[in-house]
Amino acid sequence: MSPDPSPVDKRCPRCGQGFHCGITDAGPCPCTHVRLDGPTLAALRQRHADCLCLRCLGELAQQGIDTGSALH
Numbered sequence: 001m002s003p004d005p006s007p008v009d010k011r012c013p014r015c016g017q018g019f020h021c022g023i024t025d026a027g028p029c030p031c032t033h034v035r036l037d038g039p040t041l042a043a044l045r046q047r048h049a050d051c052l053c054l055r056c057l058g059e060l061a062q063q064g065i066d067t068g069s070a071l072h
């Protein structure tokens, strides 16, 4: 048996991909390296009660959260 260092224990509510959340790991979760601005983070917490996968966090950090309404 080979222990998996990153078990897939969550499912991203945004894209549906399984991913590993490191919130209970000894080290810091990789998602702590993704920087989201205040409004994006607030909107994210309103929309999704759970963590998102790193890919989605990275997209949101770059593009801002998709609010479902065209603002521009």
Ligand SMILES: [Zn+2]
Binding pocket: 012, 013, 014, 015, 016, 017, 052, 053, 054, 055, 056, 057
């Ligand atoms: Zn995702």
